[in-house]
Amino acid sequence: MSLSHLIDGLLGRVAPMRVVARYPHGMFGPVRVLDTHDVDGLPVRILEVDGSWQSATYLDDGWCELAFPYHRLYDDVLVAAHATGNVLMLGGGACAYPKYAIAHHPEATVDVVEVDPLMLELAWRHFFLDRLEERYHAQAKGRLRLHQADALDFLRTTDQRYDAILNDCFQAEEPLASLSAPEALDLVRARLLPHGLYLINVVSALKGPDSAPLAGLLPLFGERFKTVLVLPCGADEADLPDNNVVVATDAAPELDGALDASALGL
Structure with a gap:
């Protein structure tokens, strides 16, 4: 079962999709911006890359809320672990979680690393990053920093350390393999503060x-x-x-519903 199908079911989509815009030459394949409604009738906008859903936002009053359940779980983890301060997002997409973090956590600063410049352009054009800047002046105040760069290259060169690193880089519908390799995990660990958390969504x-x-x-x-x-x-x-949201850390956060990886026997 694909990530798109899982998210589709969790959103409870019942309405047909309307194509808002098409971009045939994204870095990872053709891109579409789609509008639909969830099961409660709330309007939702989807960013689709090469047939896979990569990001989403509610429209109207919900423009800075989280549409994907695993993004909401990301935030639950960061709040429970008091790790909403300095956050690194690998794979910005349409900046769904960074937008939410800036709007809901006044202490948050977010670095967003996105390799495809089209994704950042669409975040401004179709996914309300412009509205975020108008209301919160996030870039002007240094709370939102956008980096058009490869995630692994950014980890190699930055000297910043973070309360949380969120991995939202996907190739098709699987986590990007290069960010699960030993070098990448060593770099992630080196870029975390002692209490820091590394989060990744895994369909499994x-x-x-x-x-x-x-x-x-x-x-x-x-x-x-x-x-x-x-x-x-x-x-x-x-x-x-x-x-499934995997949380890796050297701390010992108390997270409701969490399963110790060693107990799964995988």
């Missing part, structure tokens, strides 16, 4: 034949971080694929 079952994505990542995380937790995004059956 918790057990059985569809658990391979988690089974491949968790041992690598466990070799480098003292604590590795998995927060299922809502699957009722452990052998069915779903979104």
Whole structure:
């Protein structure tokens, strides 16, 4: 089951989609901006890249709220761990979580790293980054810093350290392999403050034949971080694929619903 299908079900989309704009030459394939409604009738705008949903925003009064459930889980983790201060977002897409963090956490500063300049352009044009700047002056005040760069290159060259690093880089519908490699994980750990958290969304079952994505990542995380937790995004059956937020840290955060990675036996 794909990330798009999982998000589709979680959003409860019932309305047909209207194409707002098409961009045939994105860095990772054709791009479409789509409007639809969720199950409650709330208008939603989707950023689709090469057939995969990469980002979303509510429209109207919900323009700075989070449409994807795993983004809401990201925020729950950061709030619970008091890690909303200095955040690095790898893979900006349409800047859904950075926009939310700036609007809802006055203490937050967010670095956004996005390799495709078209994504940043669309965040301003179609996903309300312009409205965020008008209301919060986030760039002008240094609270929002946009970097058009490769995520791994940014990790190699920055000297910043963060309360949280969120990995939202996808190739098709899988986490970018280069950011799960040993070098990348070592760089991530080096860029975190002592209490810092590394979060990544992984579409996987918790057990059985569809658990391979988690089974491949968790041992690598466990070799480098003292604590590795998995927060299922809502699957009722452990052998069915779903979104799972993996949290890696050297701290010991208390997170409701978290599963210790070692207890999963993957």
